[in-house]
Each structure stands twice: as structure tokens, then as C-alpha cells.
Amino acid sequence: MSPSAARMGLFHYWCFSQRGMVLRILIQAKLRPVVVAVFSLLCTAAISASQQTSPPQAPPTYRQVTDEIGRTIRIPQDIHRIVSLAPNLTETIYALGLQDRLVGDTDYCDFPPEAKQKTKVGGAINPSLEAIAALHPDLVLVTKNLNRLETVEALEEIGIPSYATDPHTVEAIITSVALLSGLLGAPETGATLAADLERRVSSLHEHLASLPPRRVLFIVWIEPLISIGRGTFIADALRAAGAVSVIESSQNWPQVNLEEVVRLQPEFLIFVESHSGGAPHNAEALAGLPGWRLLNAVRNRRYATIGDAINRPAPRLISAVEDLARQLHPDAFSEKPDSNKEKTDPKSSALSPLAVSADDHCSMKAQRCAR
Numbered sequence: 001m002s003p004s005a006a007r008m009g010l011f012h013y014w015c016f017s018q019r020g021m022v023l024r025i026l027i028q029a030k031l032r033p034v035v036v037a038v039f040s041l042l043c044t045a046a047i048s049a050s051q052q053t054s055p056p057q058a059p060p061t062y063r064q065v066t067d068e069i070g071r072t073i074r075i076p077q078d079i080h081r082i083v084s085l086a087p088n089l090t091e092t093i094y095a096l097g098l099q100d101r102l103v104g105d106t107d108y109c110d111f112p113p114e115a116k117q118k119t120k121v122g123g124a125i126n127p128s129l130e131a132i133a134a135l136h137p138d139l140v141l142v143t144k145n146l147n148r149l150e151t152v153e154a155l156e157e158i159g160i161p162s163y164a165t166d167p168h169t170v171e172a173i174i175t176s177v178a179l180l181s182g183l184l185g186a187p188e189t190g191a192t193l194a195a196d197l198e199r200r201v202s203s204l205h206e207h208l209a210s211l212p213p214r215r216v217l218f219i220v221w222i223e224p225l226i227s228i229g230r231g232t233f234i235a236d237a238l239r240a241a242g243a244v245s246v247i248e249s250s251q252n253w254p255q256v257n258l259e260e261v262v263r264l265q266p267e268f269l270i271f272v273e274s275h276s277g278g279a280p281h282n283a284e285a286l287a288g289l290p291g292w293r294l295l296n297a298v299r300n301r302r303y304a305t306i307g308d309a310i311n312r313p314a315p316r317l318i319s320a321v322e323d324l325a326r327q328l329h330p331d332a333f334s335e336k337p338d339s340n341k342e343k344t345d346p347k348s349s350a351l352s353p354l355a356v357s358a359d360d361h362c363s364m365k366a367q368r369c370a371r
Contacts, residue, residue, distance in 0.1 A: 065183060068166045068176060069144055075161045076138045079184050083137040085124055086146050089165065089180075090115050091314035093141075096181050096189050104135045111309075111316070129154055139163055141180075143313075145252075165313075169236040170321070173313045174198060197318050201240060204325055207332045208242040214328045216243045216304070217256075217266040217297075222289075225256045233313050241325040242332075243268070258291045268328060269297050270304045272311060304328060 061077040083104040084090040090109040093102050104119040106127065121131040124146050132140060132155070140155055144166040155162050163183060167173040174197045181190020218234060220226040228234045229249040238245055246264040247256055269286075287293050297303070304327040310320040326333050 065163070067164045068179070069164045071164065073161045073163060075163070075183075079138045081135065081137045081139075082184070083121060083132050083135055083140045084109060085121070085127055085140060085151070086143040087111065087124075088312040088314040089141040089143060090118075091312060091316055092177055092180055093184075095177070095193060095315045096184065096186050098184055098186060101184070103137060104132065127151060129158065132160065133158060141165070167313045168231060168233050170201060170233065170240050170317070173233060173315075173317060174201075176313070177315055193315060197315060200318050200322065204240060204242075204322065208325060208329060211242060211329055211332060213239070213242050213244045214267050215246050215264075216268045216270050216328070217246055217261055217264075218270045220253060220272075222286075225258055225261070226253055227256050228252070229254055233317075234310060237310060237317060237321050238270075238324070241321045242329050243270075243324070262291065262294045265296055267297060268302045268304050269295070270306065270324070273305060273307050 062074050063077050064072055064074055066072050080101055081103045082093065082098070082101045084093060084102060085106055087106065087109045090102065090105045091111055093099055094112055094115065099114065102115075102118055104121045105115060106124050107120050107122060108124060109115045109118065119131075119135060121135070122128040125148060129151075137160060140160055140162040142152060142162050142164050144164055147164075152162050152164065163180075165176050165180070167176045174194050177197070178187075178190045178194040181187055181193070216238060218228050218238065220228065227247045227249075228245060229247070229252045230245065231250065232252050235245055246261070246266045247254060287298050292298050304324055306320050306324050306327075309316040310324070
């Protein structure tokens with residue numbers, strides 16, 4: 001019986017036991033059938049009330065889905081508790097407005113700032129399985145280019161499903177966002193977000209279609225010099241920004257010989273801001289390093305510095321691509337004067353500082369960087 005029914009039964013037992021004489025008199029009397037009937041009715045009413053207040057819960061339903069690396073996994077129909085094992089996946093969850101379902105993420109999930117307040121389960125390479133299990137997630141999100149297969153297999157052994165993403169291009173990143181939104185039960189939000197990202201990429205293509213791409217060196221690390229391979233999503237992001245890497249390597253993160261870079265002579269060097277917001281270089285220091293002064297880009301200070309969003313295959317990557325495109329091709333984004341307005345109002349050519357558009361500010365910033 002339920003606790004309420006049990007308490008009622010004990011109450012009646014106490015009453016009758018304390019008044020044993022009365023009970024014996026009643027039993028010996030002709031009223032015995034009435035007493036038995038009343039007691040049965042009371043028990044039945046107590047059990048019925050208990051059943052009404054605590055209805056049985058239906059078992060959870062499951063579905064089978066295929067993740068982005070081709071695995072077929074079994075997950076709950078409704079996803080309420082999510083653990084993310086990659087910063088880009090955490091960013092995507094926030095971009096979809098599903099952060100209330102995120103119960104845990106990694107030590108490196110730092111954007112948006114609110115993600116730092118989530119329960120941490122360790123690093124992406126070696127997360128704590130005990131910490132993940134303690135959060136009772138319905139699903140763990142992983143990405144192939146960061147998380148290990150051993151982590152996925154260990155989660156499977158303890159009965160926790162994981163869904164893997166694996167985008168290698170800007171278009172694949174947008175598609176992955178839409179797939180995740182459907183998986184997590186927010187398809188409309190995902191479709192809207194994906195459509196906006198597609199529109200922004202198309203706008204970049206329209207601005208840059210007639211321009212030759214800039215030949216660039218994307219610098220992941222200076223000593224040793226590490227760049228990107230042609231098969232990475234960053235290489236595709238460079239192409240979307242009107243650039244092409246001078247490094248042609250099948251490795252994702254190749255170590256590069258500086259002598260080879262001097263021979264290739266990239267037009268621009270691209271650096272990524274550190275998490276603290278400062279660029280990991282300055283022109284004077286770089287020019288003082290052996291071999292670097294032989295690069296025309298160093299002598300002419302042709303640098304482009306962008307945010308660390310370029311390193312994460314998440315929706316915020318598009319903002320980094322737009323920023324880079326404006327730095328590499330400032331003229332493509334500068335507003336052209338309205339010739340008709342100039343004819344009717346000659347004074348309009350002298351624009352006040354308040355009349356400068358946001359795009360013009362970006363263009364001027366990029367030109368200063370190029371100089």
C-alpha cells in the first residue's frame with residue numbers, strides 16, 4: 001500500500017487493539033457483519049485515494065537516429081538533459097536557445113560567458129565519466145575532430161548515448177546546426193538560424209565574387225610554425241572570406257617550414273586573438289624574429305587579426321568570416337556615394353563623423369590594419 005493507506009491501516013489497528021473489549025463485544029454481537037463491511041469500505045477508500053494521488057508513470061519512449069559519422073544510436077524521444085563535450089557544441093546549444101537543458105560542459109566551454117557557470121565534467125580529451133554519469137544526461141554531444149573514440153565507447157558501456165558531429169565546411173556547419181535543432185526538439189528555431197547564416201554567407205559571396213582571393217598564411221602557432229590543412233573547416237572559412245591558404249597540406253594542422261613560406265610570399269598573415277582579447281603578436285616583435293623579416297607581409301605590416309570564433313565550427317564562425325572578409329577586401333564593403341544626391345546637394349560630399357556607416361568604420365579599420 002501507499003504511505004497514506006498504510007497510515008490509515010495502522011490507525012484502525014491501534015483503535016481496535018486499545019479497545020479490545022469493545023471489539024470482542026462487537027464481534028460477539030450480531031453487528032459483526034456491519035463492522036467487517038465498514039472496515040472493508042475504509043480500506044478500499046484509502047487504497048483508491050492513494051492510487052488517484054500517485055498515478056503510474058508511463059515508461060519513456062525511444063527513437064533511433066543516425067549521427068554525422070554514420071552511427072545509429074538509440075536516444076529518448078524527448079531530450080531534457082544534455083552534456084556537451086566540445087565548446088562549439090555548447091555555443092550551438094546557446095544559439096538555439098536550449099541552454100536550460102544543458103546540465104554540464106567542459107572546462108573550455110567559455111562562450112557565451114554564462115556557459116562558464118555550468119557544471120564542468122573535465123576536458124574534451126579526458127572528461128570524467130563519473131561526473132557525466134552523476135548528471136544523468138539523456139544525451140551527450142561530441143564532435144569527431146576533438147573528442148576521442150574511447151570516450152564514446154566508454155559512455156556506451158555505461159548506457160549513456162552520445163551523438164557525434166563532424167562538419168568540415170561552412171555549409172556543413174550550417175547543416176549540422178539544423179540537424180542538432182531537430183534532434184533536440186527545436187526544428188523551427190534551427191531552421192530560422194540556418195536560414196540567417198545562409199543569407200549572410202550568400203551576401204559575402206556577392207561582395208567578393210568578382211575579386212581575386214587573397215593569398216594568406218593562417219598562423220595557428222609561431223614557434224614551431226603551425227598552419228592549417230586544405231581539408232579543415234578553417235580553410236573553407238578562408239575561402240568564404242575571399243582568401244586562400246598558401247599551405248597545401250593533407251594534414252589538418254601541418255608544421256610549416258618558414259623557408260617555404262618565404263618562397264610562397266603570402267599577401268597577408270592571419271592571426272587569432274587570444275581568449276584575453278589581445279593579439280598574439282605585434283609587428284615589431286615579428287619582424288625581429290629570424291626569417292620573418294624576409295616576408296613582404298611582415299615588412300608591409302599586412303596582418304589580419306580575428307576573434308577565436310574562427311576556431312570553432314559553430315554559428316558564431318560566420319561573424320569571424322565577415323570580419324576577415326572586410327579586413328582583406330575593404331573596398332568591397334565600402335559604401336558607394338549616391339551620384340544623384342551629390343548632384344542635387346553638393347554639400348552632401350562633406351560627411352560629418354556621425355554620418356559614417358558601420359560598414360565604413362569596418363572598412364577604415366581594415367585599411368589601417370593593412371597599412
